[in-house]
Amino acid sequence: MKHRFPDHLTSARLLLRRLQPTDAPTLCSYRSQPEVARYQSWETFGPDDAARLLDDQQDRDIGVPGTWLQVAIVEAATGQLIGDCGLHCLADEPQQFEIGITLDHTQQGKGYATEALQCLLHHLFTALSARRITATTDVLNDPAAALFRRLGFRQEAHHIEHRPYKGTLTSEFVFALLAREWALRSQPA
Numbered sequence: 001m002k003h004r005f006p007d008h009l010t011s012a013r014l015l016l017r018r019l020q021p022t023d024a025p026t027l028c029s030y031r032s033q034p035e036v037a038r039y040q041s042w043e044t045f046g047p048d049d050a051a052r053l054l055d056d057q058q059d060r061d062i063g064v065p066g067t068w069l070q071v072a073i074v075e076a077a078t079g080q081l082i083g084d085c086g087l088h089c090l091a092d093e094p095q096q097f098e099i100g101i102t103l104d105h106t107q108q109g110k111g112y113a114t115e116a117l118q119c120l121l122h123h124l125f126t127a128l129s130a131r132r133i134t135a136t137t138d139v140l141n142d143p144a145a146a147l148f149r150r151l152g153f154r155q156e157a158h159h160i161e162h163r164p165y166k167g168t169l170t171s172e173f174v175f176a177l178l179a180r181e182w183a184l185r186s187q188p189a
């Protein structure tokens with residue numbers, strides 16, 4: 001279901017909003033950190049990459065089959081852009097989304113990724129009636145796997161050496177969370 005992403009979503013310490021042109025320098029800065037790029041599709045992220053991404057995201061709605069919406073993660077106390085999260089609405093099943101997340105290396109280890117995804121999962125499962133959400137992580141990317149397990153995702157697959165990646169063959173985990181599983185976890189104790 002096509003839907004306009006709200007002006008912003010808020011959680012205890014974060015504000016989630018659409019990317020905007022003034023984000024370009026910060027995007028380039030944290031996406032080029034070696035620790036951040038290690039398991040991503042890029043090695044470095046320069047002004048041209050940022051311009052392409054921001055141009056592509058202009059007026060992008062959420063829930064359009066076959067498209068990604070990239071959401072900015074902003075620290076509410078400082079107004080600083082600290083990361084971004086990709087929400088991919090599957091082309092052939094618009095109630096299914098794939099997610100990915102990137103956090104500035106200096107902002108990791110504070111629970112921000114968990115908090116941002118909890119907020120976005122709530123939005124996807126309620127406002128967009130998502131049925132199933134998945135995430136794929138490199139098996140060597142321990143913080144990413146820990147993040148999805150912490151959020152209640154089940155590991156559904158372990159693909160071994162299945163994809164060429166940065167000069168090697170990568171192995172990946174696939175994680176998934178169903179709406180009914182999320183609802184059970186969200187019930188008060």
Ligand SMILES: CC(C)(COP(=O)(O)OP(=O)(O)OC[C@H]1O[C@@H](n2cnc3c(N)ncnc32)[C@H](O)[C@@H]1OP(=O)(O)O)[C@@H](O)C(=O)NCCC(=O)NCCS
Binds near residue numbers: 111113114137147
């Ligand atoms: C994947 C990634 C977002 C995970 O980030 P992260 O900082 O480990 O995850 P969180 O922000 O949720 O922080 C969790 C950690 O903060 C700690 N923490 C500190 N204060 C906290 C708080 N107030 N609330 C919750 N957790 C807190 C937790 O204990 C946990 O630490 P631990 O892993 O040592 O147990 C990050 O590693 C990243 O951006 N990597 C590069 C990009 C990438 O590879 N993305 C994966 C593609 S899907």
